[in-house]
Amino acid sequence: MDEKTRPYKIYRKPAIFTVLRQYAWADIIYQNNIELRSLWPNILFRKPYVIAIRTWVRSPKGKKRIVDYLKRVTLMFAEYVISISDAIRKDSYKDSIIIGNPYRSNLFKIIDDIERRDTVAYLGRFVTDKGIELLIKAYSRTHLTNIPLTLIGSGNDETKYLKLANEVGIRLRLTGNLYGENLVKELNTHKILVIPSLWEEPFGNVALEGMACGCLVLASDGGGLPDAVGKAGLTFKRGCIDDLVQKIAFIYQNKNVEMNIRKHIKEHLSNHLEDVVCNKYLNVLERAYSNRKNQNQPNKY
Template sequence: MKILLFSHSFYPRIGGIETVSLMLAKNFQNKREVSVIVVTHTKEDGTEKLPFKVVRDPSIKVIYNLLKWCDVVFENNPCFRMSWLNFIVRKPKIVALHTWIGLPKEKKLIHQKAKTFFLNDYDAVIACSKKIKEHTFKKATVIENSYEAAVFKATTIKKTKDFAFVGRLVSDKGADMCIELLHELNTIQDEKYSLAIIGDGPEMVKLKELTSRYKLTSQIRFLGFLSAEAIAYELNENRFLLVPSRWEEPFGIVVLEGMACGCIPIVSDGGGLPDAVGNAGVVFERNSHESFVQKTVQLLENTKLQQSLLRNAKAHLGEHTEEEVCQQYFNLILKASKT
């Protein structure tokens, strides 16, 4: 079987869609009698030698020839600007949705309505969370994201630290809410908790100013951008992962990564984060400082709940392994190729 995989952005660029596209392409290529070609607008090659061909920033003619070559087309997130020719060539096609087409509770614009309409022409549509399915395309099949188990795993490192935040430092991600949480805990509890903020972004200066204002500089570490391996090391040192996103995350792979490193996730209830956490973490009301503090305090004071959530994590992670998720994708691709 010949699979043409469209990914608007791809390795060596870094991001959620890029990571999933690379993972799927490698996994498909490793299957018997399967050939994969990735088509992307990303021009950079990167240093990693890939086991499949990558066609970068192709012309319409090249895309047409690739469509004639393949047995099935897979788009990791809609790539209409590259794949539109397939509405003419008519090869079996599948698309995965990793983000919203128009934000929840907002009226869809004309071009967003058009995108949703064109999804009806696909042989299968995959949504990365129940929320994406519910809001974007109700006929989609839900296949939740996986995590990199080879990197994010529990170690023998002793958990001597408390809270970790991992993400881009923008207001939507809510890193400031983590600092506010620590300040509140200082006022209502005797224990002084630690917080590691992992990531970089335009809010860095404001976050450091807020830390200084609350006199939390001895409790908060700003670690900046780290490699995946370094993030895993830090997560293994901490007991809890904070994901207080203000915007509705489509899923939240970082939740799985933290869980795999032995952290208990505390997440907002927006978008796909409740799907990502399952029954192995705590969910609070999005944008509510009061709810965030209340749920955190309840967890800190309930060691039985902590132990229960940690036990639940193993089964939950088993449903999100790379092998399990890739096989679910491949089953739909195989089915489409035979139609």
């Protein structure tokens, strides 16, 4: 959909008068994450507003800055606050509504004519906080060492991972960055997708994408990953190599585990379909507007 066919208009880097004009026009204000620089006009217009929190309201190093405290105060005056996971809710605003992220269901799906092998894959950026070194070391302690571990993605740490793999005696299969159908086809060839993040992910869409392509998802239990996985996958203790090794073995050694996981995948993914998530957001916005409208109506005796 291009700019001409959209049923709405997008203002990119709008001038202040454009922002004020849109505030005057709007019935309700919605923000994806808190942006104080574009919310301040509501001091003048006092429109009901809804904010969705999609990441931690603190610095990348975990510290709360003055601006983060201001953002948290701003949340207190919102009609509703939406958090993408229970971890975000607990950390940022305990009275928020949890609505998990959607995934692209028209793209990520099982392709029947692709052979699925007993292999393990990782998908994401090649950076330290994603836990790839932990995965490589854990993989070297499994019965799979004669099968390459597949890393899908890229980054500056690629050479370091190749060196580590050589030291611990395993082979890596590097696909580089894959997108669209190529990524879907690659995911369809693997049994397990491991998400070994050391960083506490706010949610973890890659979990939904992996299970939609038929992978058994094994993710660290930090942040919002448990919400992204639900009963449709397994989690291991974040940063614990022993638990990761045990969970990989657990999946391969117990056939009932795979059956139990797969019976939950369809239901779990159904809660993250685009139209389902959109309707949940629309419901919150309609409630916010209705609440303010009712407040403004005069009392009748």
